[in-house]
Amino acid sequence: MQPLSNALSSARALLVALVWLAVGLPGVASVALAQDASPATAPAKATATAKAELQARRSWSFEEEGGAVRIDNEFSGARVNACERLGALDYKIVTSPENTPINPSPWYAFRVTSAVERDITVRIVVVASKARPRPRISIDGGPFERVASKDYEGGEGAKECVLRMRVGPKPTLVASNHMIGIAEIEAWTDATTATLGVHPREIGRSAADRAIRAFEFGAPDAREAIIVIGRQHPPEVAGTVGLFRFIEALAADTETARGFRARFRVLCVPLVNPDGVHEGQWRSTLGAIDANRDWGPFTQAETRVVRDAILAFVREPARTPRLLLDFHATSKDILYVPPDDAPLEPPHFASRWIAAISARFPDYAVEQNAENNLKEWTFKRWAFETFRAPGITYELGSAAPHDRIARIVPGAAEEAMKILLAEPAPGAAGAAARESPATATP
Numbered sequence: 001m002q003p004l005s006n007a008l009s010s011a012r013a014l015l016v017a018l019v020w021l022a023v024g025l026p027g028v029a030s031v032a033l034a035q036d037a038s039p040a041t042a043p044a045k046a047t048a049t050a051k052a053e054l055q056a057r058r059s060w061s062f063e064e065e066g067g068a069v070r071i072d073n074e075f076s077g078a079r080v081n082a083c084e085r086l087g088a089l090d091y092k093i094v095t096s097p098e099n100t101p102i103n104p105s106p107w108y109a110f111r112v113t114s115a116v117e118r119d120i121t122v123r124i125v126v127v128a129s130k131a132r133p134r135p136r137i138s139i140d141g142g143p144f145e146r147v148a149s150k151d152y153e154g155g156e157g158a159k160e161c162v163l164r165m166r167v168g169p170k171p172t173l174v175a176s177n178h179m180i181g182i183a184e185i186e187a188w189t190d191a192t193t194a195t196l197g198v199h200p201r202e203i204g205r206s207a208a209d210r211a212i213r214a215f216e217f218g219a220p221d222a223r224e225a226i227i228v229i230g231r232q233h234p235p236e237v238a239g240t241v242g243l244f245r246f247i248e249a250l251a252a253d254t255e256t257a258r259g260f261r262a263r264f265r266v267l268c269v270p271l272v273n274p275d276g277v278h279e280g281q282w283r284s285t286l287g288a289i290d291a292n293r294d295w296g297p298f299t300q301a302e303t304r305v306v307r308d309a310i311l312a313f314v315r316e317p318a319r320t321p322r323l324l325l326d327f328h329a330t331s332k333d334i335l336y337v338p339p340d341d342a343p344l345e346p347p348h349f350a351s352r353w354i355a356a357i358s359a360r361f362p363d364y365a366v367e368q369n370a371e372n373n374l375k376e377w378t379f380k381r382w383a384f385e386t387f388r389a390p391g392i393t394y395e396l397g398s399a400a401p402h403d404r405i406a407r408i409v410p411g412a413a414e415e416a417m418k419i420l421l422a423e424p425a426p427g428a429a430g431a432a433a434r435e436s437p438a439t440a441t442p
């Protein structure tokens, strides 16, 4: 899609102006609003203290001729709310959301073992939503491969899907997508920070007392910063892969990345919602709240922890955020951006970035949408209202092949670095006029 910067119709400009009036102009007033959670915007206490409905962790053992078939959800990231035997080698598993209404992004993950090798049928029932495309299977710790279409009936739109699979004594994991959970994100964090020679640190604890970790790299005394967070929504694995490739590009031994790290400091929080990921939740925190609608009320431990870490990061030493990115996954690659005419620094960053990505990858279509969720308490909105810097939701297609993410996202990261490096540095000649008033950090 073409960037919108030159295509603003007067009708759209009016709409944007109305939206800005509705959400309030960015600046000091909205900073106070975002942090203080005025009574007008804070949700009712009952909502704030609600709990997501947890699945029972257990194993179901079904006697069959030749030996038992066992199905369980006793591992991190699993989700099975019910399981039963319908007939010989024919089972049903049910996944239901932690709270409703909820986004139609159901998650399930379970493990099957069988005393002997044989074919079984598993019916996957998705409560209160529709099923997603074909699941993935990992045998005995191997890679998650998508189930062949001949072995699967149902798919998008179906409430019940029928999966035929071969099982045996080695554990077989079935999940609605790749499983990249707490352990994998921690392993990646440890490897990446080791390469950089920095240490991840715990910035706080989730509602269920799991560590929320962050790390920093780049020039320690840099006055400019970018902030990257991910996995507010548990099933959005492709967003995590995008975050990995983005950060690796910033950390790479390339001329652009070295120059970038000499001038900018990076803060990364790769896993905002560890409880949701552990429980295989469809969307929410353990408090049954969509974390990416909580950047204003701040009812959840997770959003408060990450907010406070970001505010501390920009305060000491005083740093100006130039870009705040939040990685997610949805049906396609799309960036949710601030209105192009919003008074942010750097100006028109999103349009310039998308134009650069499109020019670099002519065969790749990435969309942008500046109207999405402007009235919701998203991280993106909190970011651009608090810092007058581009806050962007970077969505990767849920089913995007990981090798495509590995091709596109590092290129996108490099284009972002180039744009930011071309901006006048604080204190440089001509920079004063461009300095954001929000430099005086909240």
Ligand SMILES: [Zn+2]
Pocket (backbone or CB within 6 Å): 233, 236, 292, 328, 329
């Ligand atoms: Zn999301």
